Amino acid sequence: MKLVYTRSLKPQMILARPLYSEKGTLLLAEGIQLNERLVGMLDRMEVPFVYVRDDRFPDLEVRPLISHRNLGRAIRELHRTYEDATRNSTKAALVADFDQLFDVVRSVLDEVLSQPDLVVHLLDVRSNDGYSYQHSVQTMILSMMIGRRMALPEAQLHNLGLGALLAGIGKAFIPSRILTRSGPLSREERELLYHYPRFGWELLEGYGNVWPTARIVTLQHQERWNGSGYPSGLKGEAIHLFSRIVAVADVHDALVSRRPWREALRPYEAFAQITAESGGLFDPAVVDIYQKIVTPYPIGTWLYLSTGHIGMVTDCFVDDTLRPQVRIVRHERTGPLSRPLTLDMRQYPDLEIGAVLDGEPEGDGSDEAEKEREKGGKEGVEKGAAKV
Incomplete structure (x- = not known):
């Protein structure tokens, strides 16, 4: 197995890892042989890279951070939850049944806890269209991994994971033209965007199964250690620990993902940026754990x-x-x-x-x-x- 950027793909190469859609359905299975049509499809979908087989590395079979089954299920359930929130458009009308989402978090946590030496060693193969939901799932996984290394109890890890998964739910009320804008936003658009954490906080109000320690992440995950974040400009330990953890996980995955306004950073570049902001944007204790479990040189580099x-x-x-x-x-x-x-x-x-x-x-x-x-x-x- 080796990593090949899409621009360097050639027909006859064989995929070594699957590719999923934004709804968690399988697009291309492991073992499929690429042809010109499939290479063109990957390019149009803005998939930055794929893993392909290489006879020089026949023994390199790396297990993903979580199983493909749980990854796909998490994406599907999160997509359904966002769709319900968007369709109803008011906090009182949230009708999504969270039971399945809770079960997904439980399954992912079980996988994280079963791998004590887990390190973020594998890049996540995704299309640009699938960013929002896959990003939330990857943020949940990394947040749980950081929380485990910080010796958080299992019940708290569950709430941390749920908070990370739902952190961006307030974006359901932000017009997509703002979220995907490649150019600068107007003052009014920026103010609306900066309010999405509050929208998420209000959306989950009164939903008893979402514990306050999970809900607080929706409100505070864009706050920053030095007080430069939003929506409240909180600083240091005034920000809940869960929110400080999710802030690092959220930014890491965002940096290594392609966005409408920039190309994806390579992992070592993302690692460098987060390291540089230890004590600035991010809690130094969280960054210290991040550096121990996230490699700037993932397998395939x-x-x-x-x-x-x-x-x-x-x-x-x-x-x-x-x-x-x-x-x-x-x-x-x-x-x-x-x-x-x-x-x-x-x-x-x-x-x-x-x-x-x-x-x-x-x-x-x-x-x-x-x-x-x-x-x-x-x-x-x-x-x-x-x-x-």
């Missing part, structure tokens, strides 16, 4: 190492996310290796990552590496110079 070797990340490690395992396949001077070499960077403290590559280079990789170094490369991860 191609790296150019300080020794001139080029390889693909094949494993990542909790608490040491900056030093992955890499399958070396070539050297910039001598070309392809006769046999791939598996290297655990934790065992070689002097070895550094020179650059992150878009994919496997066709030549020696030096040109691609130089371009990436000019963009920031490893230095961008360590210094986190960019701003959210």
Whole structure:
């Protein structure tokens, strides 16, 4: 298995991971062979990348953060809930049956708790059309993972997950033209957008099964540690812990997703931005946990190492996310290796990552590496110079 950006896909490649629609239905199954029509479809859907099979990595079978069954079910139930909220258009008319949504959160939490060494090691393959619902589900998963590492009790993790899943429900009352605008918003449009957390808070008022610690996330997840957030400009620990956790998870997934106004950031770029805002936009304690469980170099990432070797990340490690395992396949001077070499960077403290590559280079990789170094490369991860 290897990661290939859509612009580099070729017919005959075989998908190694499935692709789901915005409603959680299967679009392309694992094992399907691509042709020109399917490659064109992926491009039109603005799918940024896919995972394809590679005979050099036959043993690389990575389990997703949660099962495809639970992922699809979560997306479908969330879609139904949003549709109900939009169709009724008033807080009093929320008729969605939350029982299924609660059960989804319970199933996802069970999976998270069953994997004690879980690290965000796999990029989520999604289409641009499916952003809203898949984003909410991914935010829920990462929030639960952070909360678990912070030793939150299981009941609190459930409420944290539910709050993360429903955090954006107030957007059901914001016109889609505002949510998808690629250009600047007017003052009136910005004010309306900044009120969506309150819309979500009011929508869930009086619904007894949604505990206050879950509901508060809908109101506060856009607040920021330094007081620059909205809707109330809360600062520091005046923001509920759940909301501070969801803020980091929400921004991480948003950054690695393509939006109408910008391209998706690569994981190491998103990692750098969140790291840079520790103590600024985000609670430092939450960012510290984030750095331990989210890798800037997910499985499938191609790296150019300080020794001139080029390889693909094949494993990542909790608490040491900056030093992955890499399958070396070539050297910039001598070309392809006769046999791939598996290297655990934790065992070689002097070895550094020179650059992150878009994919496997066709030549020696030096040109691609130089371009990436000019963009920031490893230095961008360590210094986190960019701003959210």
